[in-house]
Amino acid sequence: MNRLPALLVLLVLAMLATASAAGAAAVGKATGQSRAAIVHYWTDARMKNAIPAERAGKPQAGKPGGPKRVTYPYTALTPPTPYTSSPTNTNGKVYFTEGNTNYVCSGTALASANSSVVWTAGHCVNAGPGAFHTNWMFVPAYLNGTTPYGKFTATNLYSTPGWVGAGDFRYDLGAAAVNTSTTSGLKLTTALSGGRQLRTGGPVLANYTLYGYPAASPFNGQTLRGCSSPFGLFDPYSAEPKPIGVGCDMTGGSSGGAWLNGAGEVVSVNSFGYSTYRNVMFGPQQGSAAADLYAAAQAP
Numbered sequence: 001m002n003r004l005p006a007l008l009v010l011l012v013l014a015m016l017a018t019a020s021a022a023g024a025a026a027v028g029k030a031t032g033q034s035r036a037a038i039v040h041y042w043t044d045a046r047m048k049n050a051i052p053a054e055r056a057g058k059p060q061a062g063k064p065g066g067p068k069r070v071t072y073p074y075t076a077l078t079p080p081t082p083y084t085s086s087p088t089n090t091n092g093k094v095y096f097t098e099g100n101t102n103y104v105c106s107g108t109a110l111a112s113a114n115s116s117v118v119w120t121a122g123h124c125v126n127a128g129p130g131a132f133h134t135n136w137m138f139v140p141a142y143l144n145g146t147t148p149y150g151k152f153t154a155t156n157l158y159s160t161p162g163w164v165g166a167g168d169f170r171y172d173l174g175a176a177a178v179n180t181s182t183t184s185g186l187k188l189t190t191a192l193s194g195g196r197q198l199r200t201g202g203p204v205l206a207n208y209t210l211y212g213y214p215a216a217s218p219f220n221g222q223t224l225r226g227c228s229s230p231f232g233l234f235d236p237y238s239a240e241p242k243p244i245g246v247g248c249d250m251t252g253g254s255s256g257g258a259w260l261n262g263a264g265e266v267v268s269v270n271s272f273g274y275s276t277y278r279n280v281m282f283g284p285q286q287g288s289a290a291a292d293l294y295a296a297a298q299a300p
Contacts, residue, residue: 026292046102048145051103051215053105053253073247076225076227078226087264091140093105094124095135096137106255107256108256108266109195110195111197114300118154120255120269121269122159125176127167128163128172129163132159138178144223159171162289173293174293199263200287204244208259210283213257214254219253227281243283246283248279255269268284269283270283
């Protein structure tokens with residue numbers, strides 16, 4: 001019996017299985033919407049009235065609500081102006097529709113092979129679990145209604161299997177590949193003269209700088225805000241890899257905004273909070289799921 005054909009079949013099957021697994025490392029979907037249609041949808045009134053996307057974490061049943069008097073230190077930041085200066089201009093507002101409701105989040109332009117990647121929270125691209133959002137648009141360097149670099153609409157949205165399949169906050173990461181600018185016609189990071197670097201892995205016991213556009217009271221979503229925060233705690237209700245918690249007073253609408261390390265690399269995003277942990281923001285650790293998501297979003 002000639003075993004060579006059988007071995008070749010097994011080899012091909014193994015290659016297909018490997019390719020299938022790699023393809024499942026991140027979940028993506030083409031938006032199926034033209035740039036013109038999304039821009040037309042986002043009238044000034046809809047942008048003004050979009051509400052903060054909030055995904056407040058809930059303590060597990062039977063668990064205490066967390067310490068009520070413990071505080072975690074932070075320094076509230078007002079980012080430098082003008083917002084059009086690099087790298088501040090990599091921060092921006094995210095707009096999208098989930099169901100029949102218009103929402104706002106935050107996001108960051110990343111350096112990428114396709115010059116077109118926006119990094120954000122998983123719940124800012126997908127219902128988790130559920131469908132991907134529609135009318136998705138990124139406005140870098142937004143300030144009081146101005147759009148100095150134009151608007152960048154999504155061609156494809158991506159998230160992690162853990163978020164899309166189960167709404168697991170350990171994997172609350174999302175990304176978008178976007179069209180060229182509505183004003184300059186340039187790709188995202190070409191228009192901005194660069195993008196933030198993404199970091200996966202690395203030390204967790206660190207100091208972080210968080211950015212976002214908080215829109216829930218006492219903020220109004222019209223200006224970029226930030227926090228400078230040392231590591232505070234791990235999410236006490238989560239399995240590994242536990243989300244990281246730090247002191248920060250940003251509210252809904254800041255979801256998806258970047259956490260930066262000392263080198264200015266994006267190491268997490270604003271994800272969720274607990275009502276019993278006052279002024280504490282949690283963000284997922286960026287491991288292999290984040291690396292797979294980044295690879296999918298910047299693919300040609």
